[in-house]
Amino acid sequence: MEPNKMEQSPGTIxxxxxxxxxxxxxxxxxxxRPSLSYWQDAWRRLVKNKLAMAGLLFLILLTLFAIFGPIxxxxxxxxxDLPNQYQPPSSDHWFGTDNAGRDVxxxxxxxxxxxxxxxxxxxxxxxxxxxxxxxxxxxxGGRTDNIMMRIIEVLYGLPYLLVVIxxxxxxxxxxxxxxxxxxxxxxxGMARIxxxxxxxxxxxxxxxxxxxxxTKTPRIIRKNLLPNTxxxxxxxxxLTVPSAIFAEAFLSFLGxxxxxxxxxxxxxxxxxLGAILSGNWWTLFFPAxxxxxxxxxxxxxxxxxxxxLDPKLRK
Amino acid sequence: xLKYIAKRLLIMAVTLWVxxxxxxILMVTIPGSPLNSERNTNETVQANLEAHYxxxxxYYVQYFLYIKSIVTFDFGPSIxxxxxxxxxxxxxxxxxxxxxxxxxxxxxxLSGIILGILAALxxxxxxxxxxxxxxxxxxxxxxxxxxxxxxQKLAVDWNILPPATWSSPAHMILPVIALATGPMAIxxxxxxxxxxxxxxxxxxxxxxxxxxxxxxxxxxxxLRNALMPVVTIMGTLLAGILxxxxxxxxxxxxxxxxxxxxxxxxxxxxxxIMGTTVFYSGFLIFMLFLVDIxxxxxxxxxxxxxxxxx
Numbered sequence: 066m067e068p069n070k071m072e073q074s075p076g077t078i079x080x081x082x083x084x085x086x087x088x089x090x091x092x093x094x095x096x097x098r099p100s101l102s103y104w105q106d107a108w109r110r111l112v113k114n115k116l117a118m119a120g121l122l123f124l125i126l127l128t129l130f131a132i133f134g135p136i137x138x139x140x141x142x143x144x145x146d147l148p149n150q151y152q153p154p155s156s157d158h159w160f161g162t163d164n165a166g167r168d169v170x171x172x173x174x175x176x177x178x179x180x181x182x183x184x185x186x187x188x189x190x191x192x193x194x195x196x197x198x199x200x201x202x203x204x205x206g207g208r209t210d211n212i213m214m215r216i217i218e219v220l221y222g223l224p225y226l227l228v229v230i231x232x233x234x235x236x237x238x239x240x241x242x243x244x245x246x247x248x249x250x251x252x253x254g255m256a257r258i259x260x261x262x263x264x265x266x267x268x269x270x271x272x273x274x275x276x277x278x279x280t281k282t283p284r285i286i287r288k289n290l291l292p293n294t295x296x297x298x299x300x301x302x303x304l305t306v307p308s309a310i311f312a313e314a315f316l317s318f319l320g321x322x323x324x325x326x327x328x329x330x331x332x333x334x335x336x337x338l339g340a341i342l343s344g345n346w347w348t349l350f351f352p353a354x355x356x357x358x359x360x361x362x363x364x365x366x367x368x369x370x371x372x373x374l375d376p377k378l379r380k
Numbered sequence: 381x382l383k384y385i386a387k388r389l390l391i392m393a394v395t396l397w398v399x400x401x402x403x404x405i406l407m408v409t410i411p412g413s414p415l416n417s418e419r420n421t422n423e424t425v426q427a428n429l430e431a432h433y434x435x436x437x438x439y440y441v442q443y444f445l446y447i448k449s450i451v452t453f454d455f456g457p458s459i460x461x462x463x464x465x466x467x468x469x470x471x472x473x474x475x476x477x478x479x480x481x482x483x484x485x486x487x488x489x490l491s492g493i494i495l496g497i498l499a500a501l502x503x504x505x506x507x508x509x510x511x512x513x514x515x516x517x518x519x520x521x522x523x524x525x526x527x528x529x530x531x532q533k534l535a536v537d538w539n540i541l542p543p544a545t546w547s548s549p550a551h552m553i554l555p556v557i558a559l560a561t562g563p564m565a566i567x568x569x570x571x572x573x574x575x576x577x578x579x580x581x582x583x584x585x586x587x588x589x590x591x592x593x594x595x596x597x598x599x600x601x602x603l604r605n606a607l608m609p610v611v612t613i614m615g616t617l618l619a620g621i622l623x624x625x626x627x628x629x630x631x632x633x634x635x636x637x638x639x640x641x642x643x644x645x646x647x648x649x650x651x652x653i654m655g656t657t658v659f660y661s662g663f664l665i666f667m668l669f670l671v672d673i674x675x676x677x678x679x680x681x682x683x684x685x686x687x688x689x690x
Contacts, residue, residue: 215391222395224664226623227657228402234645234653235406311522318524318627319642338528338631346532353525361520 107296110373117369120362127359131181134174141171154347163336163348172328173351179329180310180359183244187309188302190248195255196298200286202256203263214260220253229312233321243322247309258301262294296374303367307360314356330356384676392669399661403654404446408439455655460647466655473637474659476546477625480636483556484621488563493610495564496571497598500606503576511568518565524627527558531631544633555632559624563617567610575606611675615668622664 101109111117145167154160160169202213232246266272272289280288316322317331324332330352337348437445449455455466499511534554535543542551578584579602587597625638633639637656644652 218391219395219398222391222665222668223399224619224623224661226619227660228399230645231403231406231653231657234648235409307520314522315524315627319630320646334525334528349528349532353529357521357525360522361516364516364520
């Protein structure tokens with residue numbers, strides 16, 4: 066920038082030809098790469114994870130089939146047709162028929178409705194209770210936190226499925242009871258995660274800055290704390306759903322959950338226990354396949370989200 | 381350490397009390413008396429029966445008697461199975477379930493840890509991908525689905541192994557595989573990820589610089605630290621295996637405690653349900669306590685700083 070300091074040598078461009086035009090302020094302010102919000106960045110990383118995307122695609126398809134699948138089929142879900150018992154899969158019955166001649170294709174999608182409904186409701190209820198309880202405990206801290214955590218520790222020690230079974234025995238098996246039973250102790254995990262996050266984040270400078278502007282506590286919780294705990298919360302939710310789906314199938318399989326003749330994957334698997342010995346594999350295969358793949362899809366999606374939402378892995 | 385044990389002991393006692401009281405409240409709130417049955421009994425007989433089971437006493441007396449029966453470990457007679465006490469059912473079923481549980485845990489731990497180590501050592505290699513796929517599959521397939529698939533393929537189609545009961549080692553293979561696969565997958569995944577983390581630590585580099593053989597490094601230095609998270613989740617895994625025995629015993633017709641439990645639920649045999657629930661919970665809560673203590677012994681850091689909250 067200081068031409069007189071440079072020595073002039075033959076064959077080079079004379080220094081006078083250069084002129085300092087001043088700083089291009091616009092160019093200096095342009096960001097070379099498009100700026101990504103946290104969510105855009107997380108999404109970009111999730112898309113790169115092929116297994117997680119396959120899981121997401123499977124779940125979207127499953128949801129669509131759960132909604133529209135029964136419309137595609139001319140059969141009713143609980144309509145018995147005893148002469149057509151144990152028909153192998155064919156163009157009439159795509160997934161075959163079961164021990165009472167019911168169409169397995171139709172029943173599979175009804176089962177999907179129940180599984181997805183139970184999973185999502187359990188996750189949502191866990192989320193609501195967990196956020197309130199964990200948020201309060203973590204934000205208040207001190208004595209309140211101590212007492213609230215002792216309660217959690219006791220609840221955490223309760224055997225989850227045993228409590229659920231006990232409640233089902235008393236309340237009688239139904240879809241509502243299953244969801245209530247699953248969430249009675251299920252929210253504890255979510256509350257622990259939210260509390261841990263809040264406890265950590267509430268000491269960060271931006272929260273202090275917000276406080277020094279006189280922001281009120283509910284607003285701080287809503288605007289500062291919760292958005293920053295969303296990552297682990299979403300991951301926990303994607304892991305709650307498969308465990309709720311498993312629990313429903315498990316209980317229905319034991320005869321405690323959804324009751325026959327209603328179609329749930331667990332009921333269908335239980336109904337076909339006798340059938341596989343006689344070689345009617347399709348009655349078990351379809352519910353088993355969909356339980357396993359739904360759980361698989363949620364698990365890989367959860368793993369993918371965990372990696373995508375972790376700020377430490379941000380590139 | 382003593383203070384830590386005392387604190388855990390206290391929490392264990394409270395948890396036990398909560399489940400015992402919850403069981404009692406649920407038992408009392410069930411509509412109708414457990415003695416109502418299809419048979420018509422005249423009023424005197426009904427009153428005598430109620431007196432026999434102390435159902436005519438006020439709730440607080442019933443609660444006291446109930447606590448007493450639990451403390452003295454006497455769960456009373458079964459309602460549906462005549463001349464059988466809950467204790468007899470437990471005494472017959474528990475040893476078999478315990479055997480199934482122990483074998484399952486040993487198999488799951490050994491195979492899970494070995495799989496996890498191999499995957500971590502061959503990070504991003506074929507073994508790693510195989511182990512990870514196996515682990516995700518193992519977590520996703522419910523144990524009752526796996527059990528039925530195993531019976532269909534190995535017992536019915538190929539006729540290699542017996543499909544049911546619990547009478548010889550060959551009979552044990554299928555139930556144990558069905559029950560151990562889930563926990564094995566979880567252990568393998570956890571061992572792999574912590575192992576990968578531990579292997580980047582400075583003391584591993586140090587050990588390598590000293591010229592130790594890779595196996596010695598893994599077994600003596602890395603594994604000890606990589607296994608700590610496995611110890612932490614042992615409690616949850618035990619609970620999973622325990623509830624898993626319900627379905628596995630049902631499917632394989634194993635005469636264990638889980639099968640009595642499921643039968644008692646289907647028959648609404650309340651004393652058996654309550655007795656087994658309390659027994660299971662007590663057993664499980666005690667196991668969680670043991671796991672916590674073992675963790676405290678293994679992890680020297682726990683003695684230094686107070687464990688707050690979590």
